[in-house]
Amino acid sequence: MGLLEGKKLLITGVLTDSSIAFHTARLAIEEGAEVVLSSFGRQMKLTSAFAKRLPGDTPPPVVQLDVTSDEDLAGLADAVREAGLDRLDGVVHSIGFAPQSVMGGNFLSGEWEDVATALQVSTFSYKALGVAARPLMTDGGAVVGLTFDAQFAWPVYDWMGVAKAGLEAANRYLARDLGPAGIRCNLVSAGPIKTTAAKSIPGFEQMEAAWPERAPLGWDQTTAEPTARTVAALLSDWFPATTGEIVHVDGGVHAMGQ
Numbered sequence: 001m002g003l004l005e006g007k008k009l010l011i012t013g014v015l016t017d018s019s020i021a022f023h024t025a026r027l028a029i030e031e032g033a034e035v036v037l038s039s040f041g042r043q044m045k046l047t048s049a050f051a052k053r054l055p056g057d058t059p060p061p062v063v064q065l066d067v068t069s070d071e072d073l074a075g076l077a078d079a080v081r082e083a084g085l086d087r088l089d090g091v092v093h094s095i096g097f098a099p100q101s102v103m104g105g106n107f108l109s110g111e112w113e114d115v116a117t118a119l120q121v122s123t124f125s126y127k128a129l130g131v132a133a134r135p136l137m138t139d140g141g142a143v144v145g146l147t148f149d150a151q152f153a154w155p156v157y158d159w160m161g162v163a164k165a166g167l168e169a170a171n172r173y174l175a176r177d178l179g180p181a182g183i184r185c186n187l188v189s190a191g192p193i194k195t196t197a198a199k200s201i202p203g204f205e206q207m208e209a210a211w212p213e214r215a216p217l218g219w220d221q222t223t224a225e226p227t228a229r230t231v232a233a234l235l236s237d238w239f240p241a242t243t244g245e246i247v248h249v250d251g252g253v254h255a256m257g258q
Contacts, residue, residue, distance in 0.1 A: 002032030003236045008085045010133060012038045012065065013094025014047050020146060020190065021094035022050060023228035029055045031232060033090075036083045038065035040072065067095055067125035076132040088136040090235040093129050093145035096122040102159035115159050123166035130174050130185065140182025144234045145171060146227075147187045147246065149254050168246060175244035184243040186234050190227040191219050191250035215251025 009028055013021035014037050025035050037060050039047035044062060051059040061083040066072045080088065098118035102110035130143050148157070150165035157164075168187060175185040192208035212219045220226075227249045233239065234247065248254045 002030065003232060003238070004028050005032030007033040007089040007235065008087055009033050009035050009090045009092065009235060010038060010063075010080060010085075010088055011035055011092040011094070012067075012129070013092070014039070014050055015043060016046070017050050017053055018194070018224065019094070020193065020224040020227050020231070021092060022054075023224045024092055024094070024231045025060065026054055027228050027232045028235065029060070031236075033235075034085065035060040036080055036085055037062045038076075040064055040066040040069075067128055068120055073128055073132040076129075077135045080133075080136055085136070087138060088133050089139070089141040091129060091133045091137075091141070091143045092231060092235070093126050093143065095125050095129075096146070096160070096163070098122060098158075098160040098163060104156050105158070107158040110159050115162075118159050118163045119166060122160065122163035123170055126167055126170050127174055130178060130183070134178065134181065134183070137181065137183055141184070142235050142239075143174065143178070143183060143185045144231050145185075145187045146231075147171075147189045148192075149189045149248065149250070151254075171246070172244045179243055184234075184239065186239070186243060186245045186247060188227055188230050188234065189246050189248045189250065189254065190224075191215065191253060192221055193224050193227065194221050211251070211253060214256055215253045216256065217251040219251035219253070 011021055011025045014025055028035055037047055037051055039062050047062050063079040063083050099114040102114045126145050147164045147167055150168050154161055171185050171187050192211055208221055230247055230249045
């Protein structure tokens, strides 16, 4: 019996087959889960194409969800039902974006309009997704998001780092407010991985260069597998009393001194 046998999951953020979201979806299906993906706009074609690379005879359905759209959020439960799932046992929030004008050394020059975009997409959307999925999580379940350790001021990360700090705080409050419904809310803090999101950060190589040497367990920047396994575990029934937590999957760098 698979770790996620019988689970019904919504997974956001599948845009390439190197992403954490893609590998989470693959593992979830291999472990017995039924999966629905979400996407929107021009990205919908990408998500649908990569869905075909996931295991199974039929690709997972893809529902429309722009997390900045009140209409999409209000219609999420109906969209998931129309895609064939009558409930959700877990949701994966793999969503983040900040304009390049507020990263890459532009912290002091960042304008509010661009900062607001980063905070809405990367921080507020976590709460928005949890609330939108809640009507389908009648038997409880898990919301799992992705962060990049926000206790430090990383080179070039700038306002995205601030957005991740907000995400980590939002996770604690969401855990508080959804806990009575039996919904656990946790984040996975991954080390740097060569994903599309990472490549969009100006100067990202400054953040990742020394990671393998600093990590007691070492660190392979070319694979999302360890992170995806942790996300899958948090979606399972094996963490029944864990919520408001940040699980680090970074080779141990978070625990080391500079």
